[in-house]
Amino acid sequence: MANSDPALTLRQVTHVYVNDKGASLAVEDLNLTVQRGEFVSLVGPSGCGKTTVLSMLAGLFLPTRGEVLLNNRQVKQPSTLVGYMLQQDYLFPWRTILDNAALGLELTGSKTRAAVEKAADLLAELGLPGSGARYPHELSGGMRQRVALARTLATEPEVLLLDEPFSALDLHIKLQLEDLVKETLRRLGKTALLVTHDLSEAVAMSDRVIVLAANPGRIRCELTIPDSIRQASPMKARQLPEFQPLFDQLWAELDAAEKAGWEGSESDEG
Ligand SMILES: Nc1ncnc2c1ncn2[C@@H]1O[C@H](COP(=O)(O)OP(=O)(O)OP(=O)(O)O)[C@@H](O)[C@H]1O
Numbered sequence: 001m002a003n004s005d006p007a008l009t010l011r012q013v014t015h016v017y018v019n020d021k022g023a024s025l026a027v028e029d030l031n032l033t034v035q036r037g038e039f040v041s042l043v044g045p046s047g048c049g050k051t052t053v054l055s056m057l058a059g060l061f062l063p064t065r066g067e068v069l070l071n072n073r074q075v076k077q078p079s080t081l082v083g084y085m086l087q088q089d090y091l092f093p094w095r096t097i098l099d100n101a102a103l104g105l106e107l108t109g110s111k112t113r114a115a116v117e118k119a120a121d122l123l124a125e126l127g128l129p130g131s132g133a134r135y136p137h138e139l140s141g142g143m144r145q146r147v148a149l150a151r152t153l154a155t156e157p158e159v160l161l162l163d164e165p166f167s168a169l170d171l172h173i174k175l176q177l178e179d180l181v182k183e184t185l186r187r188l189g190k191t192a193l194l195v196t197h198d199l200s201e202a203v204a205m206s207d208r209v210i211v212l213a214a215n216p217g218r219i220r221c222e223l224t225i226p227d228s229i230r231q232a233s234p235m236k237a238r239q240l241p242e243f244q245p246l247f248d249q250l251w252a253e254l255d256a257a258e259k260a261g262w263e264g265s266e267s268d269e270g
Pocket residue numbers: 017018019024025026027044045046047048049050051052053217
């Protein structure tokens with residue numbers, strides 16, 4: 001049955017970047033399945049291929065070898081089924097908040113009156129009621145990221161690719177936004193893949209955390225988050241007794257992944 005298909009699949013994915021300086025093996029033999037409605041985080045040392053993975057899932061380029069699948073179909077180009085949220089909000093300063101939130105609708109040719117009303121409803125649901133006529137410079141960083149989230153959700157993607165969307169925010173705002181994003185994506189039944197350097201964010205938000213190692217990028221291990229943490233808001237999850245041991249385990253894996261990466265790069269040089 002089509003509905004039981006995984007949302008995302010990486011099957012023996014290898015990617016080599018080729019440019020005028022030569023070829024560089026970014027990721028090798030990655031296998032990953034993300035079920036519909038699942039929230040999965042990718043963590044790993046710098047250069048382990050997190051952005052490369054998101055870019056292939058977004059259809060920006062094809063893997064050199066292997067398959068990248070969305071709903072069991074090969075990803076060959078960007079699709080409205082996939083939404084992207086980045087560290088920077090990329091709001092246009094000359095457009096109102098509502099026009100920014102409706103930008104994706106405009107670009108995909110689906111800016112109907114009903115769709116724009118839905119974008120306004122989304123802004124209200126995300127804590128920005130009545131702000132549609134304001135401009136980005138009138139909003140705080142956290143509010144601007146809420147607009148970016150509304151813009152991403154307005155086109156009704158099935159899958160959200162979240163590339164460090166909270167990393168530029170102050171801690172307090174970041175925690176509030178983590179709560180909002182986890183609750184909203186769960187309520188809407190979205191599938192999410194989050195790239196983050198913040199291990200506590202990965203544990204607090206995810207159903208599973210995948211640890212990558214570098215040189216070349218590969219999957220080192222995966223951590224399944226227990227129900228008690230999954231069902232709590234990220235802020236409350238951090239206070240549960242089972243949180244710290246998971247954080248410590250992830251820290252140790254990342255430490256080992258970094259050391260393994262150094263060994264990989266030394267053997268490349270040798
Ligand atoms: N356009 C490119 N051309 C050549 N090599 C690239 C290119 N983009 C990335 N790489 C290389 O591919 C590897 C994976 O890079 P990628 O940006 O995916 O890692 P990352 O895990 O997202 O890193 P970071 O955490 O620092 O953002 C790195 O070795 C990087 O130098």
